Amino acid sequence: MNTPYAYNAWYPLAWARDIGRTLATRRVLEEDLVVFRTEGGKVAALEDVCPHRLAPLSLGTLRGDAVECGYHGLAFDCTGKCISAPGMARAPTGAQVRSYPTAESMGMVWVWMGDADKADPGQVFRLPEYDDPNYSVVEGDALPVRANYLSLADNLCDPTHVVYVHKTTLASAGREETRVMHERQGNKVITWRWVIDGPLIPVFQGLKDFGGANVDRWHYYHYHAPCIAVIDFGSARTGTGAPEGNREDCIQMFACHFITPIDQHSCMQHWLCLKNSPADPEVDARLLSSLRLAFNEDKQVLEAIQRNEDKPREWKRINLALDASSIKMRRIVEEMAGSAT
CATH class of the missing domain: 3.90.380.10 (Naphthalene 1,2-dioxygenase Alpha Subunit; Chain A, domain 1)
Incomplete structure (x- = not known):
């Protein structure tokens, strides 16, 4: 039987020491993310899929603070918005991937998997x-x-x-x-x-x-x-x-x-x-x-x-x-x- 996921919560994503200026991948609540640090040091987390042909963005290249898809070169900024596409004067309307709020505490990068409007960095766990x-x-x-x-x-x-x-x-x-x-x-x-x-x-x-x-x-x-x-x-x-x-x-x-x-x-x-x-x-x-x-x-x-x-067998847990x-x-x-x- 599947166990539930509480999406509106901060989850540990990775050790802060492991996220830098290269594309990394993490999976949280069955969702694949591509993760990197911006030139300013903030951690960005995007849905790891290009909306064009569904190639993982993590197979692409980090150029400045944008991820360039490794299949056809569409580029996405830290908000998940497509900012350029080869052969097009403007990026295609509606080309967007989900971005996830992040925060850092206790040597960890944390990610909010639910409604972004409810993400409060002040609620990220920190032991005094x-x-x-x-x-x-x-x-x-x-x-x-x-x-x-x-x-x-x-x-x-x-x-x-x-x-x-x-x-x-x-x-x-x-x-x-x-x-x-x-x-x-x-x-x-x-x-x-x-x-x-x-x-x-x-x-x-x-x-x-x-x-x-x-x-x-x-x-x-x-x-x-x-x-x-x-x-x-x-x-x-x-x-x-x-x-x-x-x-x-x-x-x-x-x-x-x-x-x-x-x-x-x-x-x-x-x-x-x-x-x-x-x-x-x-x-x-x-x-x-x-x-x-x-x-x-x-x-x-x-x-x-x-x-x-x-x-695949019938069983039932007992509680003590x-x-x-x-x-x-x-x-x-x-x-x-x-x-x-």
Whole structure:
């Protein structure tokens, strides 16, 4: 069964570092886009098709701030308007391709896939800690996942899978029954759990010296529908008051996941990490390696699930108590998709 798309929303398009003065292609919500930077540095995104013979514009050439079709040379400006055509004194009337509003935030280019009049750049997601000098940024990857984007969203609303999937990176043994809490706030779902008086998880090793003492560990999963997940997780020495709000002497990280729905069977997971410690090449490289391992563990499970979902057979999912956040998240996406119709 197809999952819904909420078109009136900002979606991650690409890492800003990957878009320059050459034509690039991206697919979002089953729509193909050609993307480039103008001479002034702004990102332009156009429908990747020439209205003449339907050749992809991405096969053409960037000339100044216009895309020249590689089939018959029609040129389109950043608004999608045809500004010239070979052998014609004027560009053909009605030769227009769709343009998409874009914005940049947190090292990402974002694109608005719905009604352009409703696109507000001020609503593009930005985590306050991204601009906080007490935190350093570890920019990650664009991980292709051959699974529906809401399957990845399920994963990012679910702390309970960590003890089974991420045993060598994000979990400690013996905490399978730790209580999980959840609530909805508007178009956001928050899911959280605390692990009290336990060992430091592997990914935190070497980031802070707790003298071998046990820690109190928190995981807060903030899912902003339809495509953003921020996981606030950290540790403080047991008994220092972290559950009550005292986190002055702690490790804290924000794992940010920006999901691009490509189609019903695939998505792109852009991720980065913020940590409350200075940038350090050796530490950051080790952290990147651990997080890549963890997110590839998720990828392996989610792609196997998608293969089962694609099989032509009758089946019905069952829900457990631990699915409450995922159910809330999917309901929000359905509401957002329905409000645009």
